[in-house]
Amino acid sequence: MVVAVADAARRVWRTVAWYVNGVTGQSRYAAYVAHERTRHPDHEPLSEREFWRAHYAAQDADPGTRCC
Structure with a gap:
């Protein structure tokens, strides 16, 4: 039971980190290097x-559609 909760927490953390890195653009360099x-x-x-x-x-x- 404790292991399952810990695994679920790790999955949630990885998902949140993945999302934040995508939104902030942190993953762009890694994608560039892979390409x-x-x-x-x-x-x-x-x-x-x-x-x-x-x-x-x-x-x-x-600048495209940016306002500033």
Whole structure:
């Protein structure tokens, strides 16, 4: 019984963490690296810092529907 509750709590925690990482964008870099490794194995992916700089530069260049 205690093990089942602990397993359920772990599943809930992982689900919440997954959701928060998706909403905040934290999972974007991991998705980028996975894409680069599968689609472009001969190309070294950007560092996390370089990735976010390029990401924000692209957002600033084309703000889309953002208000600010």
